[in-house]
Amino acid sequence: MHELTTELTELLAAAAAARERAYCPYSRFAVGAAVRTASGALFYGCNIENAAYPSTICAERVALFSAYAAGERAIVALAVIADTPEPVSPCGGCRQVMFELAPRAVVLLANLRSAWRVTLVEELLPAGFAFIDR
Ligand code: THU
Numbered sequence: 001m002h003e004l005t006t007e008l009t010e011l012l013a014a015a016a017a018a019r020e021r022a023y024c025p026y027s028r029f030a031v032g033a034a035v036r037t038a039s040g041a042l043f044y045g046c047n048i049e050n051a052a053y054p055s056t057i058c059a060e061r062v063a064l065f066s067a068y069a070a071g072e073r074a075i076v077a078l079a080v081i082a083d084t085p086e087p088v089s090p091c092g093g094c095r096q097v098m099f100e101l102a103p104r105a106v107v108l109l110a111n112l113r114s115a116w117r118v119t120l121v122e123e124l125l126p127a128g129f130a131f132i133d134r
Pocket of ligand 1: 024027029031046047048049056057058059060089090091094
């Protein structure tokens with residue numbers, strides 16, 4: 001079991017705030033995410049749905065892509081929160097994106113009932129797909 005540090009608790013608060021901004025009129029399932037980079041910068045993500053359902057994007061990807069779009073690639077930690085019975089379990093697509101964009105990140109998974117789990121990208125997706133050296 002990995003520890004829930006003060007820094008991760010702060011990141012979780014940011015993810016919870018981002019969740020309030022989810023655009024999810026189809027699923028009504030709001031997800032929030034937040035990313036911390038080595039420079040100390042913070043990036044937010046929420047799921048953003050679309051009437052053309054596959055055009056929807058998950059909260060985790062919005063947060064990671066926001067960091068990259070701002071030129072911040074050294075992802076230290078990622079927090080994700082949703083209203084699930086257990087700490088939210090990121091989808092396979094987001095795990096693959098974490099594997100490539102944030103391979104050494106600590107990941108805090110949480111729900112609205114104060115349940116949490118601290119894990120690592122390498123635990124969420126061992127042996128992910130890659131064909132370039134990183
Ligand atoms: N969703 C996320 O934002 N992250 C995940 O890891 C799983 C699913 C979103 C996508 C969609 O808007 C809604 O949750 C229901 O699938």
